[in-house]
Amino acid sequence: MDxxxxxxxxxxxxxxxxxxxxxLGLLRMPDVYNRIQAGTKASTLxxxxxxxxxxxxxxxxxxxIGLLIIxxxxxxxxxxxxxxxxxxxxxxxxxxxxxxxxxxxxxxxTKN
Amino acid sequence: MINTLLSVSLLFIALxxxxxxxxxxxxxxxxxxxxxxxxxxxxxxGMLVILARMFDRVIYLDVAVVYGILSFIGVIVxxxxxxxxx
Amino acid sequence: xxxxxFLILLLAGLGWILFQEFDSxxxxxxxxxxAEYYATQGPQEVGAANLVTSVVVTYRGLDTLGEVTILxxxxxxxxxxxxxxxxxxTEDIYGTSEILLTAGKILVPMLILxxxxxxxxxHLTPGGGFQxxxxxxxxxxxxxxxxxxxxxxxxxxxxxxxxxxxxxxxxGILGVVLAGGFLDNKIFSxxxxxxxxxxxxxxxxxxxxxxxxxSELSNIVLVMxxxxxxxxxx
Amino acid sequence: MFFVxxxxxxxxxxxLAIEIWLTGGVVSLFLAILLCSNCSVFQGVNLTPKAMLYTxxxxxxxxxxxxxxxxxxxxxxxxxxxxxxxxxxxxxxILKSRMARLILANSITLTPGxxxxxxxxDTLYIHCVDLEGEDLEAYANSIIxxxxxxxxxxxx
Amino acid sequence: MIYxxxxxxxxxxxxxxxxxxxxxxxxxxxxxxxxIISLLASVVYVxxxxxxxxxxEASIGSALTVVIFFYVLNKIRxxxxxx
Amino acid sequence: xxxxNSLNIETVSMGIGVILFVLxxxxxxxxxxxxxxxxxxxxxxxxxxxxxxxxxxxxxxxAPIIDAAINKENAANEVVDPLPQALVLTAIVIGLGIxxxxxxxxxxxxxxNKSLDINKFKALKW
Numbered sequence: 001m002d003x004x005x006x007x008x009x010x011x012x013x014x015x016x017x018x019x020x021x022x023x024l025g026l027l028r029m030p031d032v033y034n035r036i037q038a039g040t041k042a043s044t045l046x047x048x049x050x051x052x053x054x055x056x057x058x059x060x061x062x063x064x065i066g067l068l069i070i071x072x073x074x075x076x077x078x079x080x081x082x083x084x085x086x087x088x089x090x091x092x093x094x095x096x097x098x099x100x101x102x103x104x105x106x107x108x109x110t111k112n
Numbered sequence: 113m114i115n116t117l118l119s120v121s122l123l124f125i126a127l128x129x130x131x132x133x134x135x136x137x138x139x140x141x142x143x144x145x146x147x148x149x150x151x152x153x154x155x156x157x158g159m160l161v162i163l164a165r166m167f168d169r170v171i172y173l174d175v176a177v178v179y180g181i182l183s184f185i186g187v188i189v190x191x192x193x194x195x196x197x198x
Numbered sequence: 199x200x201x202x203x204f205l206i207l208l209l210a211g212l213g214w215i216l217f218q219e220f221d222s223x224x225x226x227x228x229x230x231x232x233a234e235y236y237a238t239q240g241p242q243e244v245g246a247a248n249l250v251t252s253v254v255v256t257y258r259g260l261d262t263l264g265e266v267t268i269l270x271x272x273x274x275x276x277x278x279x280x281x282x283x284x285x286x287x288t289e290d291i292y293g294t295s296e297i298l299l300t301a302g303k304i305l306v307p308m309l310i311l312x313x314x315x316x317x318x319x320x321h322l323t324p325g326g327g328f329q330x331x332x333x334x335x336x337x338x339x340x341x342x343x344x345x346x347x348x349x350x351x352x353x354x355x356x357x358x359x360x361x362x363x364x365x366x367x368x369x370g371i372l373g374v375v376l377a378g379g380f381l382d383n384k385i386f387s388x389x390x391x392x393x394x395x396x397x398x399x400x401x402x403x404x405x406x407x408x409x410x411x412x413s414e415l416s417n418i419v420l421v422m423x424x425x426x427x428x429x430x431x432x
Numbered sequence: 433m434f435f436v437x438x439x440x441x442x443x444x445x446x447x448l449a450i451e452i453w454l455t456g457g458v459v460s461l462f463l464a465i466l467l468c469s470n471c472s473v474f475q476g477v478n479l480t481p482k483a484m485l486y487t488x489x490x491x492x493x494x495x496x497x498x499x500x501x502x503x504x505x506x507x508x509x510x511x512x513x514x515x516x517x518x519x520x521x522x523x524x525x526i527l528k529s530r531m532a533r534l535i536l537a538n539s540i541t542l543t544p545g546x547x548x549x550x551x552x553x554d555t556l557y558i559h560c561v562d563l564e565g566e567d568l569e570a571y572a573n574s575i576i577x578x579x580x581x582x583x584x585x586x587x588x
Numbered sequence: 589m590i591y592x593x594x595x596x597x598x599x600x601x602x603x604x605x606x607x608x609x610x611x612x613x614x615x616x617x618x619x620x621x622x623x624i625i626s627l628l629a630s631v632v633y634v635x636x637x638x639x640x641x642x643x644x645e646a647s648i649g650s651a652l653t654v655v656i657f658f659y660v661l662n663k664i665r666x667x668x669x670x671x
Numbered sequence: 672x673x674x675x676n677s678l679n680i681e682t683v684s685m686g687i688g689v690i691l692f693v694l695x696x697x698x699x700x701x702x703x704x705x706x707x708x709x710x711x712x713x714x715x716x717x718x719x720x721x722x723x724x725x726x727x728x729x730x731x732x733x734a735p736i737i738d739a740a741i742n743k744e745n746a747a748n749e750v751v752d753p754l755p756q757a758l759v760l761t762a763i764v765i766g767l768g769i770x771x772x773x774x775x776x777x778x779x780x781x782x783x784n785k786s787l788d789i790n791k792f793k794a795l796k797w
Contacts, residue, residue, distance in 0.1 A: 023128035272768035324639035610698035
C-alpha cells in the first residue's frame with residue numbers, strides 16, 4: 001500500500017470539500033463583502049489542498065504544482081481585493097447587520 | 113481506492129459548480145456574479161489538475177497553468193468597468 | 199405575430215435536421231486513413247511530438263499563413279474604424295490601488311514568460327503560436343490596466359509584426375529552395391526526438407507566428423481600449 | 433529579477449538540458465532589460481540568516497492562519513443562524529517596502545474573517561466578518577502585528 | 589461513468605448560461621454568462637482529449653473576448669455620459 | 672428516443688453543441704439589441720467548435736501528443752484525430768478577430784444612430 005498516495009487522495013478530498021463549502025458560503029452570506037470573504041478564503045485553501053494532494057500522488061509533478069500554487073496565492077487575493085474595492089466605490093449596499101464602516105466615514109470627512 | 117476518492121472529489125466539485133450557478137442566477141448585483149465567476153475559475157483549476165491525474169498525462173497541467181494565470185485579468189477588467197475607471 | 203411563428207417554425211426545422219444528424223452519429227473507434235498517416239508517419243517525417251503542431255505548421259502550413267494574414271487585415275480594419283474618433287478624456291476617479299500596482303509589476307513579466315514558454319515549446323507540449331500570442335496579448339492588457347500611464351508604442355508593435363511576417367514567408371521560401379516544398383521544416387536537421395531544438399524549423403516558425411499573433415491581438419485590444427491615443431500620430 | 437524569471441522558466445520546462453538553459457537565459461535577460469523599471473519590486477530583501485529563519489516561521493504562521501480561517505468560515509457557513517456582525521475598521525501599518533505591503537495585504541485577506549478593502553497611504557481598511565469586543569484599535573493591531581513582526585525583519 | 593455525470597452537469601450549466609446570455613436585460617451579465625460558457629467549454633475540451641484547443645479557448649474565449657466586450661461597453665457608456 | 676446506454680462522452684458533448692447551436696441561432700434571430708446578437712454569435716461559434724472536436728474524438732484514446740505516456744511505434748492506436756483539433760485551433764483565433772470587427776462596426780453604428788436597437792438602423796432599409 002502506497003501511503004503517500006493515500007494521504008494525497010485524502011488531502012484532495014478535503015480540498016474539494018472546502019471548495020464545496022466556499023460555494024455554500026457564497027450562497028448563504030447576506031451581502032457582497034461577506035460573499036467575497038467566504039468565496040476567496042475557502043476556495044483558495046481548497047484549491048491549494050487539492051493541488052498538494054495531487055502532487056503527493058504524483059511526486060514528479062510537484063515542481064509545476066508548486067508554481068501553480070504560488071500563482072494562485074498571488075493572484076486570488078488581489079483580484080478579490082480589487083473587486084471589493086470596486087464594490088465599495090460603487091456603494092453596493094452592505095447588509096443591515098453591519099456594525100460600523102470606517103472607510104465611508106473617512107471618505108465623507110475628507111470630502112467635507 | 114485512490115481513483116474512488118478522486119471520483120468523489122470530482123463529484124464534490126460538480127456540486128459546488130451547481131451551487132455557484134444558483135448564486136449567479138439569483139445574485140442581486142453584478143458584483144455577486146463576478147465573484148461567482150472568480151470562484152468558478154478557481155474550482156475548475158482544481159478540477160483540471162484532478163483530471164490530469166486521472167488521465168495520467170502530465171501535459172494537461174499546462175492548461176491549468178494558463179487558467180491560473182489568466183483568471184486574474186477578466187475579474188480586474190470587470191471590476192474596473194464597475195468603478196468606472198477603465 | 200406572423201414573423202414570430204415563422205421564426206419558431208424555422209428553428210424547429212433546424213433543430214429537427216440537426217437532431218437527425220446527431221441521432222445517426224455513432225462515433226468511431228478507429229482513425230480514418232488521413233489521421234492514421236499523420237499519427238504514424240508524422241513523428242518520423244516532421245519530428246514534432248505534438249501532432250497538432252505538425253499538422254498546423256507543416257502539413258497545412260499555407261492555411262496558417264492565410265490565417266495570420268486574415269488576422270492582420272482584421273487588426274488593420276479595426277484600427278481604421280477607430281481612427282476618426284472624437285477625443286474624450288479618460289478620467290480615473292479613484293486611481294489604481296497600490297496592491298494591484300505591485301502585483302501587476304510581478305505578474306506582467308511572469309505572463310510574458312509563460313507566453314514565451316508556450317510558443318517555444320509548441321512542438322513538445324500543448325500550445326503553440328496562437329495560444330502564446332493570446333497570452334502575450336493578455337499580458338499587454340494587464341499592463342495597460344495597471345499602469346495606466348504607460349502605453350505600448352504602436353510603432354514597436356508594427357515593427358515586430360512586419361518583421362515576423364516577413365521572416366515567416368522567407369523561411370517558407372527557404373523551404374522551397376533547400377527542401378521539399380513551401381514551409382518544409384527540414385531546412386535544419388531534425389535533431390533528437392523530444393528535445394527543445396528538434397523538429398527542424400518548427401520552433402522558429404511557431405515563435406514567429408506567436409510574435410505576429412501576439413502583436414496583432416494586442417494591437418486590436420489596445421486600439422479598442424484607448425481611442426484617444428489609438429490612432430497613430432504620424 | 434533575472435534569477436526569479438530564470439527559476440520560473442526552469443520549473444516550467446521541468447528539465448535541465450543545455451538548450452533549455454540557453455533559451456531561458458536569453459529570454460529572461462531580454463525581459464529583465466526591457467522591464468527594468470519593475471526591478472525595484474524585488475529589492476529590499478535581507479539575505480541574512482535571521483531573515484531566512486523568519487521567512488520559514490512566517491510561512492508556518494501563515495499556513496496555520498490559513499487553515500484556521502477556513503475552519504472559521506466553515507463553522508460560520510454551517511451554523512444555521514449565520515452569527516455575523518460585519519464591519520469595516522482601519523489599521524495603520526509601519527511597513528515601507530512595496531513587496532512587504534503586498535504580502536501583508538494578501539495575508540490579511542487570507543486570514544480569519546478579514547479582508548482588505550482599501551489601501552490609502554499607510555492605512556489599511558479591513559472588512560471583518562465578526563467584530564469582537566469594544567476595543568477596536570487593539571483588535572486591528574492584533575490583526576496586523578501578527579504578520580508585521582516577521583515581515584519587517586525580512587524586508588527593510 | 590463519473591465523466592459522463594460531469595459532462596451532463598456541464599451541459600446543463602452551459603445551456604442555462606446560454607439562456608441567461610440571450611435573455612438577461614443587463615448587458616454585463618450577458619457578457620459574463622458567455623464567458624462562463626467559454627470556460628466550461630474548455631474543460632469539456634480537456635475531456636475530449638484536446639489540450640491545445642483547451643488552452644486556446646481558455647486564453648481567447650474567456651479572457652480576451654470578455655475584455656474587448658467590456659471595452660466596447662465602456663465606450664458606449666462614456667459616449668452616453670457625454671450627452 | 673434517446674437510449675441512455677448509448678450515452679458516452681462524444682455523443683453527450685455533441686448534444687451540448689447541437690442545443691447550444693439552436694439556442695444561439697434563436698438568439699440571433701429574435702434579439703433586437705446588437706450587442707446581444709454578437710453574444711449569440713459567439714455562442715454559436717463555441718458550439719460549432721464543440722461539435723467539430725467531438726467528431727474527432729475516439730473512445731478510450733488520449734491526446735495526440737507523443738511523450739513518455741504514449742508508445743511511439745504504436746501511436747496510431749493510442750491517439751485521437753489531430754486534424755479537427757488543428758482546424759478548430761485556427762478557427763477560435765479567427766473567431767476573436769471577427770468578434771472584434773463586429774464590435775467595432777456596432778460601435779460606429781451606435782455613434783451614428785445613438786441607439787443599439789437594430790430596428791433603428793435604417794441606412795440599408797428600402
